Amino acid sequence: MAVTNDLRTFKNAAWLGWQMEANWTDPFLFATYSIVRPIAGTLILVFMYLVITNGETETAFFSYMYVGNAFYMFVAEVLFGVTWVIHDDREHFMTLKQVYIAPIKFYVYVFGRSAIKIAIVSIGVLITLAFGVFVLGVQVGSGGVDVPLFVLSLLLGLSMLLVMGLAMGGLTFLTAKHEGGINEGVAGVFYVLSGVIFPITVLPHWVQGISMALPVTYWMEAIRRGLMPDAMSEIAKGTGLEGLSNLELVGALLLSAFAFLVLSVAVFKYADKVARRKGKIDWTSAY
């Protein structure tokens, strides 16, 4: 019974999410809009690379950077998506309080609303990867694809991001004005510290210690090893994690993701409590 209710909440929230995401324009414009941004973001990196290497893209490092950047879209969009649901419902539609007091699990509603964002960003990631492989010669599948490693790490990573998003969402209860500010900050930290577009070895030594504590660092490495094992072993300067076997890598991902899960649940519960105490659930910035 409870599971049926949760499923219904999830389904309805996902439907609502779709309406909000897509009904402001016609499908063609929406599709363009959903694709143009991530592709443009990727092309910035491509041109940065090209201007230095004078046009050579079929290298292990280019593939490393390209694939990392493509999968980073999940980090940015999931963290942003979950917090945006809370912000949008409260500030613009002013429906957060009704949802909050409804006899449903609030996080199931939030995940349902975010699911549609994940679906949209998945298409963006796929298109970006396809563009990379077919146009730029990105070496996905070089040496075969390690499907179990890729699927396992993908699912693990997405679940981890959703829960982290919820924690950020909890903080959004407390900071009405700054829209996507906090999650952008956290996502930005991951971008710099987690070996997304460059190996963490280029960072100052003490910063690398922080990188090793972040689950996104292991996630990025695992995804890349799953998709392009050969290219990964060719990175001349090393990725900083080359000493770990695949099993150890997944173990490190699990461990750090679990630590972040505990932290995220604690942050959400704390923020929820403070928000109720301070009456911020139905707060609007009003300026």
Place this chain on the structure above:
Amino acid sequence: MPPAVETKALTRVFHPKKKKEGKSVTALAGVDLRIEQGELFGMLGPNGAGKTTLLKILSTLLLPTSGKAYVAGFDVETQFQAVRKRINMVSGGEISGYGLLTVKENLWMFTQFYGMKSQLALQRIDEMLDQFGLADKKDEKVRALSTGQRQKMNVIRGFVTDPEIIFLDEPTLGLDVNASRTIREYIVDWVGKRKDRTVLLTTHYMAEADQLCGRIAIIDDGRILACDTPENLKKMVKTSTMLKLDTTHLENKQGLSSIRGVEKFTFTDNPENNMTSLRFVLEDEAAVSDIVSSVIAGGAKILGLRKTEPTLEDVFIKLVGKGFE
């Protein structure tokens, strides 16, 4: 001396952006109006009657579909800059300004759009904040104000530039008794101080219009149905008898309108105490006994019955055939 406001066959039709979004709406249908300088003039009508549309046209925010409108003798369509120098507007429930500015800063900012010298503006703002009992709030951020305080600030914003003509669109909407009284008193005082000041006030509070305005226009469905002093308007129903009847819940009210001598009637059902309140405008007092018989035959008990003095609401019921709310 030109009238403060004059409209000739003023009409405004709103067309939907797309045909499937519905039909066109006629907000104003040939309004003729003349308001002299120095008047405190009221527009009384229910929600959607066309009051706000009229004010938007007069304040140069909206063009008429046809007809003409003049403010201080200037055409609102072509001489809008001359109009803007002479007017200001305050709406009920407006959220103007910026939440991160203080009350005083917000008011100062708006004075700058009217070219006031800062020194004069700040001095006048201080005086008015004092008059409205907001002096202790002047350095507070606007977002910290209560609804009543915020509306007082809005009213100050409208008057601080010392306009010749001010448009007040439901200025006391949703305010408590004290805040409403402060604002009403200020309006009466302001217009009374100089002969060249004019107020056009729209409201759907009958008592407010009755208490404040020298003349009132009753508007419904974009048409002016009557325009006169409150006393003269009430005289329109003087020859009639007003009857107020409270009963237990009365299910069938259909037959009441066909009773001989009943000119118009309205009713309100109150489910909380299971009562029905009926209000009649009677041409002939003899109809009372038939009304009572009809109510009893309908299975309801009479809880109260009294004749009342005519109010503007009775005028409205007589003119429109329905109540306000």
Place this chain on the structure above:
Amino acid sequence: MSDTWLMTNLRAVKGRAYPRVIGASREPSWIFFEVALPLLTVAAYAYIYKFMDAPAAFIGFVILGGAMTAFWLNVLWGMASQLYWEKETGNLQLYMMAPISRMSLLAGMAVGGLIGTTMRAAATMIIGIGVFSITLDLSEPLMLVVVFMVTMIALYGMGMMFASLYLLLGREAWHMSNLMTEPIYLASGFYFPVKALGAYAAVGASVIPITLGLDALRQLFYPATSGEYGFLPIEVELLILAGLCVMFLILSKLSLDYMEKLGKRTGRLTLRWQ
């Protein structure tokens, strides 16, 4: 055009600029959100150049580009979308009713936005320069100031034009600004010399004033790289930017007049939530 008219409009500019300037000091959290966040992207891009052993000037290019994102974001969110938000909050009708030129309102928004954003961009620059220990050539300070000012006038002129055009939009406004973020970073060469896009694309992107402005500033800060990475000679870029200034100011006046007329005819100036 009397003195009074001029004074009234100058006061309006001052009045509208005030909340934007004072806003920065009232909400110190901007330091985190508007300086630290761009710095994260700048850091990521700087490290990637470092990893590729790119010439040192590229770190400077990225920091300068990162600082300039503040202006572009301000134009998108603080100029283009602003009148739309003013309409939603109810301020727009009060502005439109005031006896001033609409241009002075836009100018006030622009001046206020420019002052506030310059502080933010400067903070990004200073921290970036400190963290990555880069050196800039300051041998032509006057030219630097002129290029910067002309770029900003053209850019904010463009923002003024967008502000009126956005009034045509409803909920799409938000999406429109979002859509013009990364694609413009790409087209205008915020993080790499625009010349890399190829001549045709770079010419097309030059309609956005920041493209040529950024290129000219990079050439001035790093004269040694001018030949290899500069798109056009600085003087030519300055001339085009001056042309863009005039063009955008005229277009913004025309579009504002058009929107005001359209708004008054359709009632859209005061309708919310379309």
